[in-house]
Amino acid sequence: MAKSVKRTLDTLAQVFPDKKPELERYNLVALYAVIAELQRAYAIADVLPQLRDWFLDFEARRRAQDVMDADTAEAEWVSYKEKISHSTDAQDSIRARLDFLMRDLLSSFPNLPLKDKQREFTHLQKMAIFRRDQQTCQVKIKCDGVRVVWDNWHCDHKDPWSKAGPTTVENGQVACPACNLSKGAQVPVA
Template identity: 70%
Template sequence: MKTNKKPWPIGTVSHVNGIRKRIDTNPDFQRPAVWSTSQKQLLVDTILREYDVPKMYWRKLGTTPDRYDVVDGQQRLRAIWGFVDGDFKLPKDAEVVDGLVTAGCTYETLPDDLRVRFDTYALDVVILEDTDEDEVREMFLRLQNGTSLKAQEKRNAMPGAMRQFVRSLTQHDFFNRVGFSNTRFTHDQVAAQMVCLELAAGPVNVKNADLNRIYELHQDFDVNGPVAKAVRRTLGLLEEVFFDKTPELERYNAIALYCVFAELQRMYAIASIKPELRGWFLEFEARRRSQEELDEEHADTEWVTYKERISHSTDAQESIRFRMDFMLRHLLSKFPDLSLKDNQRGFTHIQKLAVFRRDNQVCQVKLKCEGIRVEWDNWHCDHRIAWSKGGATTVANGQVACPACNLAKGGD
């Protein structure tokens, strides 16, 4: 890498028909504009008083004509351009500068002497030449050290195939349907969490430290490998089901739904219920809202717990597991005839939960009892129509059986 420090007058870098259009302030490792108006006003005041402004770092991309990516200093550069464009004024209580009034001034209404001073102020720009992508990202992270970059903004500047894969996922149409914006790379955060879940083949912690780890460990991630294909497949199902903007798709829902839909694709024959999945989810959300309107004394205890799990520690494995299981159980209750792909004999954990709750923990066989209440760790999930006689392993064909009654019934 070669560096070359140059003084660039503000008038030169701000002219809309000049170099300005060849400066990219938003390469994909950069964070979006986050400065407040007061921060921008303070920078302009700093320049008018001829105080020092920190160096900017630009990467030179090519010649004839030269083009640049801003590695560091994009917030300052955007603020300067915004002032020149008339996007904001100086504050009404701004103090005079060398005896000249600046309060409430735009760039156009500044006293001439101050406007000339502003235009001729030389920004310290360090030009980076002969650099590769990894060097630029490493420099960006070093320059941002100690600032208020969010965790995903830092990850977005990391080198490697995992970052590139996650970035590509945010272009998937599913992210155009969700109810949360991409402010400060939130879509990247959720996409990274989905990859983390797929790598673990189920619920796992998807906190910032966990995401950092997968970026570091999977710099050579195979974007055409089985994990990548599985992520795209589940996002494809989510896109198919949620065919238009769905405000109920909040961030916490996107993560739990990813787990639900991944499980559906792995285990169940879902072709017949695909058209109804969106309606199921909207009904689920409507019921959640109605439960939240009740006080805790009258609300269903499981819905109270669900509310807690979507309000606190939403990126923890325990929370994701609970939300996934809760959603799946409600889905299987709505579609009790949903069968497993290979119609295996054993019921899944979620199928058992749905049967257990539907039958109110009461034995339905009643060969050796009168319908006793069973505990979770001491009951059998029995096929109503025996599996050996063609009975499907579905919630509709399952029932609670106490051990004695199931033994008396014999094998199925």
């Protein structure tokens, strides 16, 4: 859990490298939840630079709605204003804000790829990959294609899971531990 909290905070620091006046306590909690949700379910590496602009635009639209009277403003924005004005730390308030922010974000990034819900290869998938690759490291960053044994190898995603690479036999490959650990989430060069 501490790793995921740190990863989310690090991502927020990437998206907002300098202080912005729009980052207030009421929206920072919800923004943290948005980033955590995105990291959990979506491949976001390619849109990180644009998330800051989306959020600043969101806040500009929120401020424009705030100056309207309740009869003129859109109902969802009125509800959002209530959630950020009262009990901002309540679980239902944070959930409502997260849902509203996620709907808005996904409307702005309609093609954001979902990560495969299954990250780990099954035993049968691993066996198929191990046999197909003839027990030989395919990554070849730290070795020249060393032959591995069943108890000492990694089943690696060719296209990284964190970048929406599926957990399939086709996208799997044998990697010796040294190569896999040095590879990280790099996309293979063809």
